[in-house]
Amino acid sequence: MTTDLKEKAPLGRVIVITSGKGGVGKTTSSAAISAGLAKQGFKTVVIDFDVGLRNLDMTMGCERRVVFDFINVIQGDARLKQALIRDKRLDTLSILPTSQTRDKNALTKEGVEKVLDELKQEFDYIICDSPAGIEHGAQMAMHFADEAVVVTNPEVSSVRDSDRVLGLLSSQTKRAETKDSEPVKAQVLITRHDPVRVESGEMMTVEDVLEILAVPLLGVIPESQAILKASNTGTPVVLDQPSVAGRAYEDAVSRLVGNDVEMRIEGERRPGLLHRIFGRAS
Numbered sequence: 001m002t003t004d005l006k007e008k009a010p011l012g013r014v015i016v017i018t019s020g021k022g023g024v025g026k027t028t029s030s031a032a033i034s035a036g037l038a039k040q041g042f043k044t045v046v047i048d049f050d051v052g053l054r055n056l057d058m059t060m061g062c063e064r065r066v067v068f069d070f071i072n073v074i075q076g077d078a079r080l081k082q083a084l085i086r087d088k089r090l091d092t093l094s095i096l097p098t099s100q101t102r103d104k105n106a107l108t109k110e111g112v113e114k115v116l117d118e119l120k121q122e123f124d125y126i127i128c129d130s131p132a133g134i135e136h137g138a139q140m141a142m143h144f145a146d147e148a149v150v151v152t153n154p155e156v157s158s159v160r161d162s163d164r165v166l167g168l169l170s171s172q173t174k175r176a177e178t179k180d181s182e183p184v185k186a187q188v189l190i191t192r193h194d195p196v197r198v199e200s201g202e203m204m205t206v207e208d209v210l211e212i213l214a215v216p217l218l219g220v221i222p223e224s225q226a227i228l229k230a231s232n233t234g235t236p237v238v239l240d241q242p243s244v245a246g247r248a249y250e251d252a253v254s255r256l257v258g259n260d261v262e263m264r265i266e267g268e269r270r271p272g273l274l275h276r277i278f279g280r281a282s
């Protein structure tokens with residue numbers, strides 16, 4: 001029979017964007033990474049797991065087009081196709097928004113798995129934008145992940161929370177629970193990096209962060225006005241005018257799909273000027 005001979009397309013990869021701490025740049029990174037993948041021609045869907053907050057649709061600029069959402073699909077009130085929103089800029093990009101319900105337990109493991117299994121048939125990449133914390137919502141976002149992007153700011157509290165999340169990724173996920181399966185492939189994405197504050201000792205260096213977390217580095221995204229501007233207008237930064245931050249996300253996306261891209265650590269502000277004026281104490 002022809003169907004037996006037909007080669008099956010590989011299933012899509014599920015990537016969770018997680019961190020532990022809130023406000024570090026998960027939603028910004030989910031938007032930029034999913035748009036970056038779609039720009040490269042990969043069929044990509046980005047899912048908002050942050051039930052109650054519902055930020056992703058605004059960051060992607062599609063909040064007015066939300067009719068049904070992830071929770072409606074899980075609860076059987078809508079079909080997946082009715083809830084998916086096709087991006088107006090890239091036809092390879094879709095968004096699955098969430099609801100503003102207060103009921104955090106609306107995300108069930110069975111429901112999430114069913115939706116992801118269906119999406120894996122159609123998309124190359126499924127990006128899961130996690131809520132903050134390490135409770136139910138964050139665990140649902142990471143449970144079925146093949147890979148994780150751990151978003152970390154170069155400061156002690158963020159690094160500590162990322163370290164906790166790395167612990168959960170290696171113990172509480174489906175891959176961790178399934179004998180003989182590869183562990184979740186985790187990489188760290190350092191965001192809001194400011195070379196001036198690193199230079200002055202207010203911020204941790206990239207090396208310090210990597211020494212503590214001990215996972216590969218996916219990229220370094222600078223603290224950037226371009227990101228604030230882009231997210232206020234509902235434009236993922238890689239689809240906006242060229243910027244240092246947009247380029248840093250494009251590089252990270254290239255690494256995510258397996259290309260070997262040289263690590264550039266660029267800031268919008270450069271260290272040196274104050275340094276040159278005031279010099280160093282030593």
Ligand SMILES: Nc1ncnc2c1ncn2[C@@H]1O[C@H](COP(=O)(O)OP(=O)(O)O)[C@@H](O)[C@H]1O
Binds near residue numbers: 019223224
């Ligand atoms: N690299 C950056 N430079 C400047 N502001 C940023 C950067 N990344 C994120 N932000 C801002 O920080 C705030 C929190 O980002 P968000 O992506 O919503 O974090 P999270 O999803 O982790 O809570 C937003 O106002 C966002 O615009």
Ligand SMILES: [Mg+2]
Binds near residue numbers: 026027028050130131
């Ligand atoms: Mg968020």
